[in-house]
Amino acid sequence: MPVTYPNIAYGFKDKPKQENILFKNATVWTSEEEGVLENTDVLVKNGEISRIGQDLNAGGAQVVDATGKHLTAGIIDEHSHLAASDINEAGHNSSAEVNMEDVVDPTDIGIYRDLAGGVTTIQLLHGSANPIGGRSAILKLKWGESAEDLIFEQAPPFIKFALGENVKQSNWSGNRFPQTRMGVEQVFVDYFSQARAYETEKNKGGEDFRKDLEMETLVEILNGERFVTSHSYIQSEINMLMKVAEQFDFNINTFTHILEGYKVADKMKEHGVGASTFSDWWAYKYEVNDAIPYNASIMNDVGITVAINSDDGEMSRRLNQEAAKSVKYGGMSEEDAWKMVTINPAKLLHVDDLVGSIKTGKQADLVLWNNHPLSIYAKPEKTMIEGVVYFDIERDEQMRKQIREERNQLIGQMLKAKNNGVKTQPVTKKEKQHVHCDLLEEVQ
Amino acid sequence: MKRFNTYILIILLVISGKTFAQQTPADKQSEPVTIVGATAHLGNGEVIENSLIIFEDGVITEVIAANLTKRQNPGKIINAKGKHVYPGFIAPNSTLGLVEIAAVKATEDDDEMGEMLPNVRSLIAYNAESKIVESMRPNGVLLGQIVPRGGLISGTSSIVQFDAWNWEDAVVKENDGLHINWPDAFRRGRWWRDEEPGLKANKEYQENIQKLSDFFTSSKAYLAGERDYKNLPYLAMDSVFNGNKKVFVHVNGEKEIMDVIQFKKDHALKGLVIVGGYDALGVAKELKSNDIPVLVNRPHSTPNKAYEDYDYPYKLAKLLQDAGVLVALESSGQMERMNTRNLPFYAGTVAAFGMDKEEALKLITSNTAKILGIDDKYGSLEKGKSATLFISEGDALDMRTNILSHAFIDGREVSLETHQTELWKRYSKKYKDQESK
Numbered sequence: 001m002p003v004t005y006p007n008i009a010y011g012f013k014d015k016p017k018q019e020n021i022l023f024k025n026a027t028v029w030t031s032e033e034e035g036v037l038e039n040t041d042v043l044v045k046n047g048e049i050s051r052i053g054q055d056l057n058a059g060g061a062q063v064v065d066a067t068g069k070h071l072t073a074g075i076i077d078e079h080s081h082l083a084a085s086d087i088n089e090a091g092h093n094s095s096a097e098v099n100m101e102d103v104v105d106p107t108d109i110g111i112y113r114d115l116a117g118g119v120t121t122i123q124l125l126h127g128s129a130n131p132i133g134g135r136s137a138i139l140k141l142k143w144g145e146s147a148e149d150l151i152f153e154q155a156p157p158f159i160k161f162a163l164g165e166n167v168k169q170s171n172w173s174g175n176r177f178p179q180t181r182m183g184v185e186q187v188f189v190d191y192f193s194q195a196r197a198y199e200t201e202k203n204k205g206g207e208d209f210r211k212d213l214e215m216e217t218l219v220e221i222l223n224g225e226r227f228v229t230s231h232s233y234i235q236s237e238i239n240m241l242m243k244v245a246e247q248f249d250f251n252i253n254t255f256t257h258i259l260e261g262y263k264v265a266d267k268m269k270e271h272g273v274g275a276s277t278f279s280d281w282w283a284y285k286y287e288v289n290d291a292i293p294y295n296a297s298i299m300n301d302v303g304i305t306v307a308i309n310s311d312d313g314e315m316s317r318r319l320n321q322e323a324a325k326s327v328k329y330g331g332m333s334e335e336d337a338w339k340m341v342t343i344n345p346a347k348l349l350h351v352d353d354l355v356g357s358i359k360t361g362k363q364a365d366l367v368l369w370n371n372h373p374l375s376i377y378a379k380p381e382k383t384m385i386e387g388v389v390y391f392d393i394e395r396d397e398q399m400r401k402q403i404r405e406e407r408n409q410l411i412g413q414m415l416k417a418k419n420n421g422v423k424t425q426p427v428t429k430k431e432k433q434h435v436h437c438d439l440l441e442e443v444q
Numbered sequence: 445m446k447r448f449n450t451y452i453l454i455i456l457l458v459i460s461g462k463t464f465a466q467q468t469p470a471d472k473q474s475e476p477v478t479i480v481g482a483t484a485h486l487g488n489g490e491v492i493e494n495s496l497i498i499f500e501d502g503v504i505t506e507v508i509a510a511n512l513t514k515r516q517n518p519g520k521i522i523n524a525k526g527k528h529v530y531p532g533f534i535a536p537n538s539t540l541g542l543v544e545i546a547a548v549k550a551t552e553d554d555d556e557m558g559e560m561l562p563n564v565r566s567l568i569a570y571n572a573e574s575k576i577v578e579s580m581r582p583n584g585v586l587l588g589q590i591v592p593r594g595g596l597i598s599g600t601s602s603i604v605q606f607d608a609w610n611w612e613d614a615v616v617k618e619n620d621g622l623h624i625n626w627p628d629a630f631r632r633g634r635w636w637r638d639e640e641p642g643l644k645a646n647k648e649y650q651e652n653i654q655k656l657s658d659f660f661t662s663s664k665a666y667l668a669g670e671r672d673y674k675n676l677p678y679l680a681m682d683s684v685f686n687g688n689k690k691v692f693v694h695v696n697g698e699k700e701i702m703d704v705i706q707f708k709k710d711h712a713l714k715g716l717v718i719v720g721g722y723d724a725l726g727v728a729k730e731l732k733s734n735d736i737p738v739l740v741n742r743p744h745s746t747p748n749k750a751y752e753d754y755d756y757p758y759k760l761a762k763l764l765q766d767a768g769v770l771v772a773l774e775s776s777g778q779m780e781r782m783n784t785r786n787l788p789f790y791a792g793t794v795a796a797f798g799m800d801k802e803e804a805l806k807l808i809t810s811n812t813a814k815i816l817g818i819d820d821k822y823g824s825l826e827k828g829k830s831a832t833l834f835i836s837e838g839d840a841l842d843m844r845t846n847i848l849s850h851a852f853i854d855g856r857e858v859s860l861e862t863h864q865t866e867l868w869k870r871y872s873k874k875y876k877d878q879e880s881k
Contacts, residue, residue, distance in 0.1 A: 009751035109750040116754045171547045262871050266878060282864075283576050283782040285547035294868035302875055314746045314778075317754075321789065324843040330868070334844070376792035376842040379755075396754070403751050429630050429643035431748060434778070 001406065005144035006107035009403050010396075012144045018387040020045045022058040023366075026066035029373060031073050031343040031357035035335055042071055044364040047387035052360060064368070064382070072338065072373050073357050074120025074365035074383065076345035077316050078229070078276035079256045079309035081125065081435040082110040083141075083150070088127030089134055090440050093167075093176060093187050096159060096217035098134035100124045104147035110313040111141045115391035117317030118367040118380040121152060123349060125256070128162035128231040128437040129169075131178070131187045135159050135217065136229070138349060140365070143390045156350050158253070159217060161188075161230035163237040164287050166438050171285060185240050192248045195219050227253035227350065229276070231437060233287040235263040242271040254348045256309060258299075259291035265302040274305040274348045279322040280329070296340060297330025307345035311437055324374035334374055467578055469607045473831070473855030476500040476519030479529060480510060482835060487531040487809035487824035489802045497529060499831035502855030507825050522835065522850060530805070530840050531825050532586030532605075532832040532853065534812040535784045536739050537692070537719050537774035540577050540588050541570040541604070541611075543781060555594035560659050562622055563680035564599035566590040567615060572608040575863045576781045580606050582860045583785040583846060584834045586853050587616060589816055591623055591692070596656055598623040600680060600689065603816060605832070607858040617818055621717075622684050626695035626704055627652035653703060660711045690715035690817060692739075696722035705734050717815055719774060722748065725760065728767035737770035737815045740807075742777060743793045744786065758797040761807055765799070772812035792841035804841065831855040 004011025021044045028037040030052075041056040042049060081087055086103045089095035104124065114122070120141055126134030136158035139150045165171055168179050178184045195218035201209055202219075220226035228245075232238050232255045245252050255261060256276045261268060268275065277299070282291035300306045308323050310316035323341045326332040346356025355365045364387045371378040383391035418424055433439075477499055484495035484507060496513060498506040506515065544551035553569040570590050571577070580586070586606050592599035601621045608614035631646035633639035663681040671679075683689035691713050693704050701724055708716045718724060721738040724731060731738065740761045747756045764771045773791060775784045787808050795804035813823025821830045832853050838845025851858050 110746075113746065113754045165547070262867075265871075266875065280786070281779065281782065283545060284779050286545050289545060290867060292864040292867050294864070294872075298868070298871055298875070301872075314744060317746075318744070318793075321793075321843055327844040328846055371796075374844055376789055377796040379796060400753055407751065426645055428645075430750075431643055434746075 001410075008107055008109065010109065010112045010143075010399055015144050016388050016390060018047050019389060020061035020387070021384075021389075022056060022061045022063045023066045023071050023368065024063055026069055026071040026368070028052065028358055029070060029072040029335075029338055029342075030359065031339050032359055042358060042366070044366070044384070044387050047364055049358060049360055049362050049364050049366075052358065066368060069381070070369040070371065070373050070378070071358065072118070072367050072369065073342040073355065074367055074385065075118045075319050075341045076121040076307075076349065076356060077114075077119055077310050077319060077341075078123050078254065078307045078345040078348055079125055079311045079437075080122035080313075080316055081127070081311065081437060081439070082114060082122060082313050082316065083108040083139060084124055084435065087435055087437065087439045088129040090127070090129035091176075093130045093178065094132035094191055094214060095126070095130055095134050096132050096191075097213040098126065100126055100134055100137040101151060104137055104139065104150055106143075106145060106147045106150055110316075111143050112391070113313070113317050115141055115143060115383045116380060116396065118320060118369070118373075118383055119316055120365040120367070120383060120385050121346075121349075121351070121355060122316070123158065123229070125229065125437065126160040127439060128160070128166040129440060131162060131167045131184050132191060132218075133160035133162055133231075135226075138351070140385050141390065142385055142388070152351065154351065154354055157220065157226040158229055158349070159221065159226055161228050161241070161252075162437070163230060163232045163241060164234060165285055166231070171438075172440075181237055181240070184237065185244060188241065188244045189247070191218055192222065192244070195222055196248075222248055222250055224250055229254040229256045229348075231256050233257060233259050233291070235260045238264050239267060242267065242273065246271070257311070259288050259295060261304070262292065262295045262298040263290075265299045265304060268299070269302055269304055274307070274344075275299050276307040276309045276345065276348055278311070279308050279325040293325060293329035296326045297332045300326070300332060300336060300340075301330075305344050305347050306340055307348055308340045309345070313434060320373050320378060321376060324376075327374065337374055467573060467861075468859065469609050469613070470853075470856035470858045473500070473502050473852075473857075476505075477522065477831070477852070477855070477857075478517040478519060479522045479524050479835065480517060481523060481525035482527045482529040484529045484825055485531075485802065485805055485840075486826065487805055488826070489806060491802060494525075495529065497825065497833070499852070499855050502831055504825060504827055504829050504831050504833075507827060524835050527849070528836045528838060528840060529825065529833055530584060530836065531809045531823055532834060532851070533584045533787050533808045534772075534816070534818075534823060535580070535585050535588040535775060535787055535808075536772060536812055536816055537591050537694075537776050538588040538780070538784055539591060539593060539776075540580070540606075540781050540784060541572065541574045541590055542566060542592070544571070544574055544576065546779070546781075554592055556592065556599065559595045559655075560597045560677055561592070561595055561599045562597050562663075562684070563676040564592055565602065565619065566592045566599060567602035567604070567611050567618060570602070570604060570611040570614065572604075572610050572614045577606050578859075578862045579782070579864055580785050581851055581858055582848055582862065582865070583788060584836065584840050584848060584851065585785055585787050586832055586834070586851060586858075587818075587822060588784070589620065591621075594625070596625055596627070596652065597659070597677075598625060601692070603818060605853045607853050607856065616822070617816070619683060619689060620816060620818075621690045621692045622681075623719075624656065624691065624693045626693050626700050629697055629699050653707070657707065657710065664711075684713070687714045690717055692717045692719050694719040696720045696741075698723040698726040701727050702730065705730055705736065708734065708736070715817070720776075721764070722760070724769070725763050725767070728764055728769050731764075732768040737772070737811075738764055739774040739812075739815060740764065740771050742773060742775045742783070743790045743797075744783075745777060755797050758793050759799075761794045761804075762797065762799040765803070770811060770815065771807060772815050773807045788841050788846055789843055792839075792843075795841060801839075801841065
C-alpha cells in the first residue's frame with residue numbers, strides 16, 4: 001500500500017504541482033468593479049493570475065476549455081473549525097495566549113470536501129467559550145501539505161472574542177465569571193486596563209518586568225497589530241464591544257455571526273467594523289430568536305463589508321448556496337452576493353490584495369464551476385490554490401475507484417490472515433465529529 | 445442589473461401589496477381562483493408550460509395547458525405568466541411546533557420520558573403559532589409530519605398543514621404513524637460509565653430488538669384478549685396491527701435495516717417506512733422486494749466516513765431511486781426545525797448531483813405524499829386534489845428564484861408574512877428614513 005499525502009482517503013500519491021493553465025472562454029466572476037465577464041480567458045502562470053482578456057495566447061500553458069463554465073475566485077470562509085485538533089481553551093475567561101496555529105490538523109477530510117465545494121481559504125477560529133478566546137490560524141486549504149504549510153503566511157494576526165450565551169455559560173453549567181452580559185463588558189475593560197499597565201511596565205524595562213504571552217497579545221490588539229473578530233449575536237452586546245474598543249482607542253475588525261447586526265448596522269458602519277454572518281440560521285438558542293435571513297442584505301445596503309460564514313464543516317462546502325440566499329432574502333444583486341464569499345471575507349481578513357478576486361497579479365486561487373456559481377445546480381470541477389489544482393472532479397472519480405480497490409485488497413488480506421489463524425479483534429467504527437464553536441471537549 | 449431591478453420590484457410589491465396580518469390563518473376559500481399562464485410543475489414528474497389551474501372550495505378543478513381549453517376563467521384571476529406553480533412541499537419526520545428554541549428547555553416538547561410510548565401523541569403538543577412554522581410558508585413548505593423523538597418507540601405522529609389557529613384546525617391526518625428508533629449495532633462510549641470514547645459494538649443490540657419484538661407480541665396478545673384493564677401503550681398499537689397507522693423505523697445501518705426487514709416479516713407489518721437510511725444502498729434490492737420506501741435524511745450533510753464519496757449524501761436519494769426504491773427527503777438533524785425551510789434546496793441539491801429536476805421535485809411532493817399515505821389529496825397538482833400549492837417567481841428548488849408571490853393551503857390564500865419579514869421591513873425602514881433625513 002502506498003503512503004499518500006495526507007495518509008488517508010483521497011490523499012495524493014504524488015503531491016500535485018503548480019501548473020500554468022489557460023482557462024479559455026469562461027464566464028468570469030471577477031468580484032471586482034469589472035463584474036462578470038463573458039467569453040473571457042484567464043491565464044494562470046507561476047501561481048498567479050497573469051492575464052485576463054480575450055483570445056489570450058497560451059504560451060505553453062495547459063489549455064482548459066471553459067466554454068459554458070464559470071470561473072470565480074476561491075471561496076473564503078471567515079469562520080471555520082475545520083482542520084483543528086482542539087477548539088476551546090475554556091477554563092479561563094481569557095485565553096489570549098493560545099494559538100490555533102498550534103493545533104492545525106492537515107489530515108482532516110473536511111479540507112478535501114471543502115475544496116470540492118470551492119473553498120480555498122479559511123480562518124480557523126478558537127471557540128466561543130470565553131470572552132477573550134485564542135489567536136486564529138488563517139489557512140490555505142493545501143490538501144496534502146503539512147500543518148505549517150497550510151498557514152497563510154502573509155495574512156495578519158487575528159484573535160477570536162466572544163459574547164453572549166456561550167461566554168456566560170447559559171446552555172451548560174459553569175461557575176466562572178462572567179455569567180451575564182454585564183460581566184462580559186467588565187472582563188474586557190479589566191483585561192485591556194491590565195494590558196495598558198503591562199505595556200507601561202514593559203516600556204520602562206525594569207528588572208522586575210516579566211514577559212506574559214497573554215498580555216503581549218492584548219497589547220498587540222491595543223496597538224492595532226492584531227485584529228479582533230468577535231462572535232456576537234444581539235444588538236446590546238455588539239454595541240457594548242464597540243464602545244469598549246473605542247474607550248481603548250482601537251477598532252473591532254469583524255463581528256462574526258452577528259445575527260442582530262441589522263439592528264445596529266448604522267452604529268457598526270460608524271465604528272468601521274465588518275460583518276461575517278450566517279445566511280439563515282436562527283431559533284437554536286434564545287439569543288438568535290430575532291435573527292433574520294435578511295440580515296446580510298440590510299447590512300450590505302447600509303454599506304458594511306459583509307461576508308457569509310459557515311462555522312460548520314457541512315455548510316462550508318456549499319457557501320455558494322448560502323450566499324445565494326441573500327438574492328432571495330432581501331433582493332441582493334448576484335454580484336454583491338458572490339462578493340460575500342470571496343472579496344468581502346478577503347477584506348475582513350486583510351488579504352484582499354492577494355486573494356478574493358480575479359485580478360492580474362493576485363494569487364491564482366480559482367474555482368471552475370459547471371454552472372452559475374450561485375445556482376443550486378453548481379458544482380466545482382477544479383479548485384486551485386496558487387496554481388496548484390487540489391481538487392479535480394475527474395481525478396476525484398479515479399481516486400474513488402482506487403479507494404474501493406484498496407479497501408477490497410485490505411479486506412482480502414485480513415480475511416486471509418484470519419483464515420491463517422491470526423488473532424482477530426472486535427469491529428470498531430470511526431466517525432467524524434461535527435465541530436462548532438461551543439465544543440468544549442477534545443475533538444475526536 | 446435587469447434581474448436586480450426585477451427583484452427590487454418584487455420586493456416593493458411584496459411590501460406594499462400584502463394586507464395579510466402576520467400569523468392570522470386565512471379564511472376558507474370563498475371564490476374560485478384561476479391561475480393563468482404559469483409553468484406548472486405537477487409534482488408527479490410532468491410539466492405543463494402556459495398552464496391553466498382552477499380551484500374551487502379548496503379543490504383543484506382544472507389543470508390543463510391553456511391552449512387546450514376554451515373554458516371561461518372563473519373567479520379571481522391571477523396572471524402568472526413567466527412564473528412557476530408547484531404543489532405545496534411536504535416535510536416528513538419533523539419536530540416543527542414541538543420545540544421553539546432548542547437551547548431553552550421550557551420550549552421543548554419533542555421527547556417524552558420512557559422507552560415504549562406508542563400512546564404519546566405529537567399532535568396535541570403541536571404549536572400551530574410557532575414562529576418557526578410560519579417561516580416555512582415563504583419557501584413553499586406547506587405541510588409536515590410532526591414526529592416525537594426519543595425512546596425505542598417514540599410515539600405517534602400526525603400530519604398537519606402550516607396555517608392554522610390551533611392543532612385541531614391544523615390536522616391533515618391524525619395519528620398517521622408509529623415511530624421506532626431502531627437500536628444501533630454500534631454505540632458510542634458512554635463517559636459517565638467510564639467507557640472509552642468512539643464507536644464500538646453495542647452489546648445490548650439484540651436485547652433491545654428483543655424488547656421491541658416482545659412489546660409487539662405482548663400488545664397483540666393484549667389486544668386479542670379481554671382488554672379488561674386499560675393498557676394505554678398496547679391500545680395505541682391497535683391501529684398499527686389493523687393497518688391504519690404506518691410504522692416509521694428510524695434506522696441507518698445496513699445490518700440494522702436487514703434486521704428491520706426481518707422484524708416486518710416476523711410481525712406481519714404493513715406500511716413500514718425506513719427513516720434516515722444512510723446505508724440503505726447496500727440493501728436496496730431487499731427494500732425494493734419488500735416494498736419498503738425510504739425517507740432519506742437531508743442531503744445537506746457530510747459523509748460519515750472519510751473514504752466515502754464527498755457527494756454521497758447529495759446523491760443517495762438518486763442512487764436509491766435508481767435501484768427501484770420509493771424515496772422522499774426528510775430534514776431531521778442539526779437545527780432541523782429552522783432548516784426545514786431549506787427542503788426545496790435539498791431537492792435542488794439532489795438534482796445538481798444527477799437526478800432529473802422534476803424527479804427531484806417528487807422527493808418533496810408526490811413521493812412524500814405516497815409514503816405518508818396522503819396522496820389522495822396532497823403532493824401533486826391534479827384534478828380533485830387539494831388546492832395546496834404556490835406560485836414562485838422562478839425555479840423553486842433554487843435559492844435565487846424561490847420567491848413566492850402566492851401560497852394556498854386547501855384553497856385558502858395564506859400569509860407569506862412572518863416575524864422575520866416584519867423585522868426586515870421595520871429595520872429597512874429605519875435606515876431608509878435615516879438616509880432621507
